[in-house]
Structures are given as C-alpha cells and as structure tokens.
Amino acid sequence: MTERLDGFHAEDAAVLHAGLVSAPFVTVDDTGARHANRNFRTTQIGGEHFTAFRTTLSKSRLNFLALLRGNYQDYVLNDAAFTFLENRQVDPALLAHLKTCEPRRFANQVPLLEYLAANGIDIFDKEIIRPFAEAGIWGAIRHHGLVGNAVIVSDDAGQFRVGTHALCWVHAERLLHKLMPATPGQVRHVETLRDLIWRFYKALKAYQRRPDPRAARGIQARFDRIFSLRTGYGDLDKLLFRLRRRKAELLRVLERPETPLHTNASERDLRGFVIKRKISGGTVSRNGRQARDSMLGLMKTCQKLGLSFWHYLGDRLGIGDEDHLVAPLASMVAARA
Numbered sequence: 001m002t003e004r005l006d007g008f009h010a011e012d013a014a015v016l017h018a019g020l021v022s023a024p025f026v027t028v029d030d031t032g033a034r035h036a037n038r039n040f041r042t043t044q045i046g047g048e049h050f051t052a053f054r055t056t057l058s059k060s061r062l063n064f065l066a067l068l069r070g071n072y073q074d075y076v077l078n079d080a081a082f083t084f085l086e087n088r089q090v091d092p093a094l095l096a097h098l099k100t101c102e103p104r105r106f107a108n109q110v111p112l113l114e115y116l117a118a119n120g121i122d123i124f125d126k127e128i129i130r131p132f133a134e135a136g137i138w139g140a141i142r143h144h145g146l147v148g149n150a151v152i153v154s155d156d157a158g159q160f161r162v163g164t165h166a167l168c169w170v171h172a173e174r175l176l177h178k179l180m181p182a183t184p185g186q187v188r189h190v191e192t193l194r195d196l197i198w199r200f201y202k203a204l205k206a207y208q209r210r211p212d213p214r215a216a217r218g219i220q221a222r223f224d225r226i227f228s229l230r231t232g233y234g235d236l237d238k239l240l241f242r243l244r245r246r247k248a249e250l251l252r253v254l255e256r257p258e259t260p261l262h263t264n265a266s267e268r269d270l271r272g273f274v275i276k277r278k279i280s281g282g283t284v285s286r287n288g289r290q291a292r293d294s295m296l297g298l299m300k301t302c303q304k305l306g307l308s309f310w311h312y313l314g315d316r317l318g319i320g321d322e323d324h325l326v327a328p329l330a331s332m333v334a335a336r337a
Helices: 004-024 061-067 079-086 090-097 109-118 127-142 170-177 184-209 213-227 235-246 264-280 286-305 308-316 327-333
Strands: 025-034 039-044 051-056 075-077 104-106 151-154 162-167
Touching: 004 039, 004 090, 004 286, 004 327, 025 051, 039 061, 039 090, 039 264, 039 286, 051 184, 051 264, 051 286, 075 079, 075 109, 075 127, 079 090, 079 127, 104 109, 104 162, 109 162, 109 170, 109 213, 170 184, 170 235, 184 235, 213 235, 264 286, 286 308, 286 327
Parallel strands: 025 151, 151 162
Antiparallel strands: 025 039, 039 051, 075 104
16 A cells, blocks of 8 residues: 555645745644654644645754755755855855855755865865755755745744744743743743733734734734833743744734744644554555655645545546546645635
8 A cells, every 4th residue: 555656646746846836824843753663753844725744864954944845856056045044144254155146056965065165165064064055955945936935834943944934822822831930929920921922912813814004013012012021030031032032933924914823733734643653653664654644645635625535536546436536736736825
C-alpha cells in the first residue's frame, strides 16, 4: 500500500505549491514523529483550502525554508536573500563581496558553496554558513513566486519566523499559565492581565469582521497601555515587555484582516496525524513515511475543499464513476484563493 503512489505524491506536491503561490495566509505547526526508530518532526503547512505534511529529521529554520521551497533544489542570491541576511545582522563586509547587479542562481548547494568560498566566506564554519544557506533558499522561494504576500502564522517557534510573520494569540496568552505566582497579589495580577488580554482579543475579532482605520489606531493604543503595565511582579513584567516587543506580529491582523488570530487550524490538522501515531506508532521505510504524509495531506485538503476523499480515491484509482469525477486538487486550491 506504500508503493506505486507516485501520482498521489505528485498531486500532494502540486497542492502545496498551489497553496503557497495563492493563499493569503498559511498557518504552521509541528509535532513529534518516530521514523526508523529515530525521533523525527512532522511539520504541517496549511491554509483555508489546503494542507500538507512533511516529516523530516530536523526542525530548524533551514529545514522549514526547504519545505517551503517544495520540489525546487536551487539557491538564489537576490534582493530577498540579501534583505534576509541584513535582518539576520550578517557582517556587512561579507555581504559587500556578494552583492551584484543581477541575481545569482545556483542549481544546488555545491555551486553555492563554491561561490561563497571564492568570495572569502568560511564555508566550514556552521555559524557563518547557516544564514547564507537560509538566505539562498529564501531567495529561491521568492524567485519561484512561493509564499508571495502570504502571512505565516505560527506559535512563535523560532524556525517559523520568516517572511511576513504573525503570532498566535492563544499561544501568547498561554505564557501567562507558565508563570508561578507565589503570593495572592501576584495571582491577582496574572488574573487581571489574562482578563485584559482576552477582552483585547475580542476587540481584534470584532475588527476582523469590520476593519476600520480609526479602530485600528485605537487598538494599537490599547495594546500599548496593556503591555506597558508594570505590576511589580518581576516575571510577569518581563513577559509583558517581551510581548510588547512582538507588537507588529501580534497586530498583523490590523493590516491584513484575513489573517487568523491563532493556529487552531494547524492543531486540528495535526490531530489526525497524532491519532494515527498513537494507534500505529511510527514508520519504518521511506515509502511508508512519504505515503502517510501525502495521503493525510490529500485527505485534509479534500475535507477543506468539501470533497469526499472516498470519491477522490476512486477517481484517481480509476474505479470511480462519471458522477464523481474530481478535478486536480491543485487547480481547485488556486481557484478558491
């Protein structure tokens, strides 16, 4: 059952490509996975009309960018790549040797490393080379029109913080639960802040339904008042300061009202994967791992498109009937964007 699924794998890849090209936002999350008796990570990438799962050994930013790149293997040093490097605060002296008038494209990692080495960059120092590899992949992503203007919504795991990023409010509020107040006064402070945050969250939901520039200015001022509070409870004050620094990501909805305020959709998508993991354990072969990821992704995509997965399988396997013909899922994802 895990072999001769090339057609399904190809359609799963096409669905991810269509979603990344056309979706106004994607939500992302990951969970643990066992494969070949080793600890892997399964990353979910999904939008309103599609879902894809990818199981890999790493959960780094480099790995996440490679997943966003899809089936492409190239690296591109273009304006997007250099902006990425500047945001990572890479030494400007190193960048000066690399900047050219025209973007440079490399078929794979080998010619990229040769180019970097020729320009005086120590390719054997992992700390130095990592941001250049990440930037090359990000440049390729933008070169191929992937992600585009999409907002990436995450739970603030570091690997997902790329492109136009938004934070999940539910995960932000959960940080308050991790505090351990030691006095009744500290408990009251935490409860008060939780109440203020949830009231503010309701205001954001109301803004989503009816965006208004004047309301946006009021919401920003209200955000500043809440997260500038000083309670005297050190851990709580540090948390408020930390969240205030992420204001742009927490208030992304003000400029992009279609952006979700949470990653609940990703957690729902991953729930099916987690249930399967509890029942069946991990995978052993590469074919098994890829089959599980592709078929679960296609099943979730069918659900989001309002299609019967049973009819989809029948159509693709040639055992369906003319009443249940199913168009390519990728074209349906793109059409509904």
